[in-house]
Amino acid sequence: MSVLQFMTTTHFGFGASARLPQLLEQIGSTRPLIVSDYGVERAGVLEQALNAVPCSDKLPSWLDTPPNPTEEAARLGAETYKHAGCDGVVAIGGGAALDLAKGIAIMATHDGTLWDFCNRHAKPRAIINPAPLIAMPTTSGSGSEVGRSAVIIFNNGVKAGVGCAGIVKAAICDPDLTLRLPPSVTAATGIDALSHCVETYSSPTVNPPADAIAIDGLRRALHHIERAVTHGSSDKHARWHMMMASLQGAVCFQKGMGAVHSLSHPIGALGYHHGTLNGIFLPAVLRYNRDALGVKYDIMRSCLPTELAGQDFADAIEALLTRIDLPTRLATLGIKQSDLTRIPEQALQDNAHKTNPRSLTAADYSHLIEQVFE
Known part of the structure; x- marks a missing residue:
């Protein structure tokens, strides 16, 4: 039920x-x-x-x-x-x-x-x-x-x-x-909203209305995040759509999250920005989940702007991070490998772990961390 x-x-x-x-x-x-x-x-x-x-x-x-x-x-x-x-x-x-x-x-x-x-x-x-x-x-x-x-x-x-x-x-x-947000904050918070839409849609929890909301929010975020970052206060249209995408992703929290959040939560407890961490892990987790997502992966890819059509979805997200000047590797945040030794076990305890579309072990989490470390 x-x-x-x-x-x-x-x-x-x-x-x-x-x-x-x-x-x-x-x-x-x-x-x-x-x-x-x-x-x-x-x-x-x-x-x-x-x-x-x-x-x-x-x-x-x-x-x-x-x-x-x-x-x-x-x-x-x-x-x-x-x-x-x-x-x-x-x-x-x-x-x-x-x-x-x-x-x-x-x-x-x-x-x-x-x-x-x-x-x-x-x-x-x-x-x-x-x-x-x-x-x-x-x-x-x-x-x-x-x-x-x-x-x-x-x-x-x-x-x-x-x-x-x-x-x-x-x-x-x-x-x-x-409207007064600097580009760096617009980018980091915007990728947070985008990751919420991706992870809630990816969750196996059955909730078709939430899925529809998440996909609509994802499409909004993909089409407007760069303009909001680049144009700042001059593009009120983009700001409206990014705030709506943020709301939509959060409405869908009822479906649960996934491995992006089960990793970003314990690392964030060390003092790092949540949205920035979500962006770093999102491409790697999408690749890990791809087979389990099935047609959902293709539906998310179909949300990409026309000029990006045909690109792999995880690759497109990674390229987006670079274009809006967000990091793609943990090491660039000053994190040391010794800081992360307990993270895989902590990720297993996080509630978001329960609704990832593909099961993970501590070793799987370790491998995801290795992929995005440097």
């Missing part, structure tokens, strides 16, 4: 940020905690996102979001929430800020530790009445605003998810908030 879940109420389009006051009223929040990061603040995007909220500069905020959200940051953010007398959370930023905000919303109304709610815990606790949360992404990558979990690095070193479907009461996807 399949369980189909669609989806967080999402206000999508240029200027959608103006809906924030109305949505705060709907969730009954007059003093929300603003969760973001200093980079978003310095770029002026935080002020832009809150422009429609009266006296927004007086609202309490938590801007100490790590590049990869941590259990400790969620604990400290929840303490700020309680001390400031907040009654809701507004997350404004990339996937790190949005996932951290989910952790804060949980810990704001629960005792214990965030690990108690992790999907890798032997008996995860139920989440009951978390703080109401509105999510406003400023990148087109993670899709956390509609995702069913928050990916956190826990105090024990494990990077894993906290299942919290429904925690986001409303999402605001305003492509205007992505």
Whole structure:
């Protein structure tokens, strides 16, 4: 039996940020905690996102979001929430800020530790009445605003998810908030969105509606990522489509991921960017899965732009990484082979491992790492 879940109420389009006051009223929040990061603040995007909220500069905020959200940051953010007398959370930023905000919303109304709610815990606790949360992404990558979990690095070193479907009461996807992104961030987050579409479509979980969404998202990403990277704020059309592709990939998380994510999660726990890692592993994993994917591989290849028609799909993705100036080898990130000795065993424990279309052993994971190391 399949369980189909669609989806967080999402206000999508240029200027959608103006809906924030109305949505705060709907969730009954007059003093929300603003969760973001200093980079978003310095770029002026935080002020832009809150422009429609009266006296927004007086609202309490938590801007100490790590590049990869941590259990400790969620604990400290929840303490700020309680001390400031907040009654809701507004997350404004990339996937790190949005996932951290989910952790804060949980810990704001629960005792214990965030690990108690992790999907890798032997008996995860139920989440009951978390703080109401509105999510406003400023990148087109993670899709956390509609995702069913928050990916956190826990105090024990494990990077894993906290299942919290429904925690986001409303999402605001305003492509205007992505226009100031530099090319490097546009590329790394964009390949993250693309990898979500590929891996969810590749999953053997039966969910035809999600498959259709994932393929549509993949086609959007393939046709618009280079323009978004190259043209920046001048190509609003490309920015719109990349934000939609990001949302679509995350809607399909319900199908599960695959080996790209089961590798990027434990390596990301060492401090490396999630989307960049996904891009590095994606071509190698596609080649590994090709026979198991069957006709799905050809359907994904058919999504390539006309000028790339006829190319092998994995080869086309690898060439795309080079064109948008993303790394294709782990060594270029400064990773040492000695850092990766435990990764194959950790990948076997990751939830994404369960839904790869072809089974893997620790030796298979080691071979994939070797292929993309240098």
